[in-house]
Amino acid sequence: MITQKEIAERLGVSRTTVARAINGSSLIKEETKRKILELVKETNYEKNYIGSSLGSKKSKKVCALVVESKNQFYTQEIKRGIEESVKEFRAYNYNVEIITTDINDPQSQLEELKKVVKRKDLDGIIITPLDNEKVYKVIKGYLDKIKIISLGIGLHENIPHVGPDHIKQGKIAAGIMANLLRSGEKLLVIDNGDDKVSSKLYLQGFLDRIKETDIEIVGPVEGHGIETSIELITDTCEKDDIKGIYINRYAHDILAKLPKTVLQDKKVVTNGIGRIIKSLIKKHIITATVMEEICSEGYSAGKKMFEILCKEKNFNNLWDISKSRIIFYENLED
Template sequence: MITQKEIAKQLGISRTTVARAINGSPLIKEETKEKVMKLIKEMKYEKNIIGSSLAIKKNKKVYCLVIKSKNEFYTQEIIRGLNEAAREYKSYSYRMEIITTDINDSQSQLDTLKKVLEYDDIDGLIITPLEKEKAYSMIEPYLEKIKVVSLGIRLNDDIYHVGPDHVKQGRIAASIMNIMLRKGEKLLIIDNGDDKISSKMYLEGFLEKAGEGKADIVGPVKGGGLENSIEIIKKLSSEQEIDGIYINRYAQDIYSKIPKKFLKDKRIVASGISEQVKKMIRNGIITATVMEEISAEGYISGKRMFELLYKGAAGKEKWEISKSHIIFPENLND
């Protein structure tokens, strides 16, 4: 009987992609799914029901502490990826419970974490830790009992982690800006602080690479939030010629509220993705954005947890860095 591994080899794809096709995952292209299903039919592939039935005895419960971000798209995509992993391994009695807490309320997450760690049925924990040190000190005494994977924000070097390299993403954004701005043109950089996930690291990477460009850098200017940032852009644009703008936090809200005359003819590169950012790329307000594979991060963290619980390992590397993509109007998917 042909195996998923053999199917993957024949088609030149990963076994994970084959498994996703068999389980009807929305995370792969329809064209790829059709190729897999066609070969499965031709080779008379049958799912290993015996293996699955044995695995049913191994009930495992995973609690997922996901942050509820202001960017609803991010939260929805993370949850979509986690649910996809839960569906794929459902036959193994692999169960997930997703709990969301506000990104701006780290104490609420710590309170929830304390309760979850004391549950009798917990086998695994997937967490985006807002307070890394405090969360790790709470989790550490339980590490012999439960498996842990951090998602988005790295918890500790000893814990399996899935997420992007935010500093690298900042460097990529700056590289795009460096190509677009000529010598003597001015690049305004606004720093709106640390969101405890990515914005601080985005800015670190952006500044590092932007310094290699030919443009004159204005800033980084402390933004102080939405309204203050709008006033800064209006004021500086009135006083001097600003040719490019980069904002590490609240960018989509700022660009959507500022009068369009202050953004006209400016090159704007963003970090991250949302429905609002997509709309602004289509409308020519944002030139490009650097995004991570958000739903894939949720899926991979769920998969890594499955491997830890059922196989005892999740690979040699403790940090699986998700891919970064540059989105221009020409390659923007609906």
């Protein structure tokens, strides 16, 4: 009987890609999935979970504490990625319960975490920690019986982690901006504070890189939210010859509401993705955005937890840094 490994070798894809196709995952291209499933049919491949020692083991229960952000796309994609991992490994009695808490309410997450760690049947926790020190203090006494993976924000150097390098993503955005503006041209930088996950780090990376150029930086100016930022940008652009704009937080809401006359002939680069950002790229208001592979991060965290619990796998490299993507109009996907 042909194996998934042999199918992968014939088609020049990974074993994971074959498994995803067989399990109906949406994380691979349709053309790739079609080729795999055609070969599966031709070779009469059959799943054989009965013969697997994993299949006979008792169920593994995991709780994922996912943050609910203003950008619903982020939350939905993280959840979708985790759910894809559950779908792929469902035959091994692997289950994940997803609990969402407000990104602006770290205390609510802590209270939920305190309830979760006391569950007697719990095997693992995936969490985006909003307050590292307090979260670690809660879980520290349970590390001998509950496996922990942090997602998006690193919790502790000794705890497995999946997430992006937000500082690097900010630097990439600045590198793009540096190629859009000429020497001496003015760039307005708006700082709308820390969202506990990425915005502070985006700004840090952006400023570190853009300061290496001859571009004249106006700011960073504190935006104090969406409406105030709109007024601030409008007034600044009227008084000064601003050629570029970078906003580290609420960029999609601010740019969508700014008058077209203000944004005319301005180069705009941002971080992140979502429905509004996609729309602004299509309208050529945003030139480019640098984003993380959000769904893949959720999937990777779910898969990593599965391998720890069900395969008892030890990882030499505890931290998995996800890849960044640069999105222009030309490679924008619906």
